[in-house]
Amino acid sequence: MILVRAIEYLGTVVKGPVEEVGRIIMLFYSTLKWLARPPFEIKNTSKQMLEVGVNSLPVVLITAVFTGMVLALQSYTGFKRFGAEGLVGTVVALSMTRELGPVLTALIVTGRAGASMAAELGTMRVTEQIDALETLATNPVKYLIVPRFLSGLIMLPFLTVVSNIVGIIGGYFVSVFLLGANVTTYMRTTWDYLEFQDIYSGLVKACFFGASLSIICCYKGFYTEGGAEGVGKATMRAVVISFMTILISDYFLSAWLFE
Amino acid sequence: MIKLRDIHKYFGTKHVLRGVNLTIKKGESVVVIGGSGSGKSVLLKHIIGLLRPDKGTVIVDDHELPGLDEEHLNEVRKKFGMLFQSSALFDSMRVWENVGFGLIRHTRLTLSDIKEIAVQKLKMVGLVNVEDIMPSELSGGMRKRVGLARAIAMEPEILLYDEPTTGLDPIMADAINNLIVDMREKLNVTSIAITHDMKSAYKIADRIAMLYNGVIIGTGSSDEIRNTSDPVIKQFVTGSASGPIVLEGIRHED
Numbered sequence: 001m002i003l004v005r006a007i008e009y010l011g012t013v014v015k016g017p018v019e020e021v022g023r024i025i026m027l028f029y030s031t032l033k034w035l036a037r038p039p040f041e042i043k044n045t046s047k048q049m050l051e052v053g054v055n056s057l058p059v060v061l062i063t064a065v066f067t068g069m070v071l072a073l074q075s076y077t078g079f080k081r082f083g084a085e086g087l088v089g090t091v092v093a094l095s096m097t098r099e100l101g102p103v104l105t106a107l108i109v110t111g112r113a114g115a116s117m118a119a120e121l122g123t124m125r126v127t128e129q130i131d132a133l134e135t136l137a138t139n140p141v142k143y144l145i146v147p148r149f150l151s152g153l154i155m156l157p158f159l160t161v162v163s164n165i166v167g168i169i170g171g172y173f174v175s176v177f178l179l180g181a182n183v184t185t186y187m188r189t190t191w192d193y194l195e196f197q198d199i200y201s202g203l204v205k206a207c208f209f210g211a212s213l214s215i216i217c218c219y220k221g222f223y224t225e226g227g228a229e230g231v232g233k234a235t236m237r238a239v240v241i242s243f244m245t246i247l248i249s250d251y252f253l254s255a256w257l258f259e
Numbered sequence: 260m261i262k263l264r265d266i267h268k269y270f271g272t273k274h275v276l277r278g279v280n281l282t283i284k285k286g287e288s289v290v291v292i293g294g295s296g297s298g299k300s301v302l303l304k305h306i307i308g309l310l311r312p313d314k315g316t317v318i319v320d321d322h323e324l325p326g327l328d329e330e331h332l333n334e335v336r337k338k339f340g341m342l343f344q345s346s347a348l349f350d351s352m353r354v355w356e357n358v359g360f361g362l363i364r365h366t367r368l369t370l371s372d373i374k375e376i377a378v379q380k381l382k383m384v385g386l387v388n389v390e391d392i393m394p395s396e397l398s399g400g401m402r403k404r405v406g407l408a409r410a411i412a413m414e415p416e417i418l419l420y421d422e423p424t425t426g427l428d429p430i431m432a433d434a435i436n437n438l439i440v441d442m443r444e445k446l447n448v449t450s451i452a453i454t455h456d457m458k459s460a461y462k463i464a465d466r467i468a469m470l471y472n473g474v475i476i477g478t479g480s481s482d483e484i485r486n487t488s489d490p491v492i493k494q495f496v497t498g499s500a501s502g503p504i505v506l507e508g509i510r511h512e513d
Contacts, residue, residue: 127345127347127350128343128344128345128347129347129348129349129350131304131309131343131347132341132343132347132348132349134307134308134309134336135307135309135336135339135340135341135419136336136360136361136364136409136413137333137334137336137337137361137364137365138333138360138364139329139333
C-alpha cells in the first residue's frame, strides 16, 4: 500500500515536467517544419538577429574581457606556487574556448534576449495578438518562433567567437602588462596548446545553447496564460529553465565532445 | 453559409460548449448573446478555426474546419475578418502596417500601394492622419476602429466581432454599432457578433441567438427576443439579477 502511494506520488511529481518537455519537443519539431517552408521570414529573422546578436554585444564584451582578466589573475597567483605561471596563457585560452565563452555568452543572452522573447510573446498571447495573426492566415510559429530560433542558433556561435577573442585579450592584458609575464612565452603557450577541436567543440555547445534557450523562452512566452502576472511568471520560468538546461547540458556535452 | 453542428468543447474538466447548433446564412447578421463566461468567445474562435471542437463540426462554405490542415485552414481564414475585444493590434507596427498586415503577407502589392489601401480603409472607419502613428498612441475607440479597418482590409466575406462595444463609452459604442451596420451595407458581408450589450445586439442583428449553459437556447429577430416569454432569455435581455440564471459565485436568497 505504501509502495503504491509512493509510486502515485512520484507519478504526480514527474508528470508535469515530462509533459512540459514533451510540449517543448513538439514546438521544436513544429519550428523545424515551418523553418523549411517558404516564404522565408528574412526581414523578421534579421530583426531578431540584430536584437539577439548585435544588441547583446556590449554586455558580452564586458563580461568576456573581465572573465579573461580574472582568470589570468587567479591562475597566475595559483600557478606561481609551483612555478607554472608560464601556463597562464594556455589556461585562459582553453577555459575561454571550451567552457566559459559558450556558457557565459548563453547565460547573458538568456537573461537579456531570452527574457525579452518570453515577455514579448507572452504579452502578445494575453492581448490576443497571436490569435489575430492566425485570423490573418499567418502561422504564428513561422512568423514569431522560427526567426527567434534562427537568431539564437546563428548568433550564439558568433557571440561566442567574440567572447573567446576578447577573453583571451583580457587575459593577455593582465598577464603581460600587470603581472609582467613574458610576451613571447605567453603568446606561445596560448597558441601552442590550443587545438582546433577546442574552438570547434565550444561552438557546437554554443549552437546547442542558442537553439535550446530560444525554443524554451519562445515556448514559455507562446503558451502564457493569465494576464500580466502570467507574463511575469512565464518570463521568470523561461530564464530559470534555460539556465538549468544550459548548465546541465554543458556537463554532458563536455563529456561527449572531449571524451 | 456557416453551420455549427453539435459543438462540444472541454477545458480540462469544464464542459464549456455542450452541443451548440447554429446556422448562419450568407449575408445575414447574427448576434450571439450570453453572460460572461458562457462560452461566447470560445464559440467565435471555433467559427474561424482558432479552436477545434472536441466533438461536432464547423462547416464554412462546404469546408469542414476541424478536418483541414493548416494550409487549407489558412485559405478558408482569408474569407474572414475579425475584430477582437481588445482590438489585438500589433504594438510593434505602425497603424497602416497593422491594417495592411494581411495584404503584406498574402499579396504581391507594393508597400506604397498597401499603405494607400490602408489609408482608404482607415477613412472608411472614420480615421484620418493616423496611419503613421503607433497603436499605443490611440484611444480605445480609435483602436477598435483600426481593428475594424484591419478586419476589412482583405475584403472578407465574413466579419466576426468579439464584444465590439465592451470598454467603450456609450457614444463611442453607438458609433461602433453604426460602423458595423455600415460595413454590412457597404461590403455586403455576413456578420457574426458576440456581445452582452443588448443595445448593440438590437441595433446590429438580423437574428439574435442566446447561449446559455453551453447550448443555444433560443433564436429570433430583435423584436422576438425583446418580447420573448422564455424566462432565461427574458432575464438576460432585461438585465435582471433575479430569475432562473444563477450568477457564478453569488448565492441567491429568494
